[in-house]
Amino acid sequence: MNVPGGSLRPLYLPLAVAVGLIAAGVAVVLVTGHYLDRARLQHRIALTERQAIQNKLSRATEEEREIREKLVDYRRLLASGVIGDEQRLDWVETIGQIKTDRKLFDIKYQIEPQRTLDLPGLTPSGEVEFRVSPLRVEMQLLHEGDLLAFLDDLRRNLKSHVMVRSCTMQRVDRSTVEKSVVPRLRAECTIDLVTIRDKQLKAT
Numbered sequence: 001m002n003v004p005g006g007s008l009r010p011l012y013l014p015l016a017v018a019v020g021l022i023a024a025g026v027a028v029v030l031v032t033g034h035y036l037d038r039a040r041l042q043h044r045i046a047l048t049e050r051q052a053i054q055n056k057l058s059r060a061t062e063e064e065r066e067i068r069e070k071l072v073d074y075r076r077l078l079a080s081g082v083i084g085d086e087q088r089l090d091w092v093e094t095i096g097q098i099k100t101d102r103k104l105f106d107i108k109y110q111i112e113p114q115r116t117l118d119l120p121g122l123t124p125s126g127e128v129e130f131r132v133s134p135l136r137v138e139m140q141l142l143h144e145g146d147l148l149a150f151l152d153d154l155r156r157n158l159k160s161h162v163m164v165r166s167c168t169m170q171r172v173d174r175s176t177v178e179k180s181v182v183p184r185l186r187a188e189c190t191i192d193l194v195t196i197r198d199k200q201l202k203a204t
Contacts, residue, residue: 081159083196086114086133090159091193098153105140105183112136117194129197133160136190140183144169147187154191161194 077083081090088111099107117130141147147167155162167189 077196082161082194083198084159085197086131086193086195087159088133091135094157094159095154098150098157102146102149102153104146104150105142107137107139109135109137111193114195117192127199129199131195131197133193133195134165134190135193137188139187139189140172141169141185141187142181142183143185147185147189151189151191158193163192163194165190165192 081087091111095107095109098104112134114131114133117132119130139147139150147169151162151164151167167187169185169187172183172186
């Protein structure tokens, strides 16, 4: 059956419009997909940059905390007298004051010449130098508590780091002595008095 060509002419315009709309829709979908992919990429880049910035801030904060802690430790050591040259006169006065305050019996001691500290695991540094002045002590004691108190006072008051190497005690025979308050123990201790020489501090 033949359809006259003139009868289809009214449909040309709607068909053209429909084709145009379809083409426009496809173009919109393609353009939208392109911009969406681009937006997703930019979002990922932004997240990566933000994470990198956060990591840098975290590292900076951690480094600042470590520096602050080291500075506090340094100031504490400087205030306690550990950093600096040995202070023999101060050590002698402190030991005498401890003996008086604790009402201890006779104390004999000798501070040997200072030398470089030789300690396993201690690595020499170009900035600081660890020095040790060996202290050898011989004491007459009423009981063991006197020795513990003496060592504790040394750690708290002496301007150095106190490291007890060894201590030995033995009983003293006082059976022939009539006095009730007499030394009952004799102690010998080897103690390291450690100081730190800061070469940069000395240079300034």
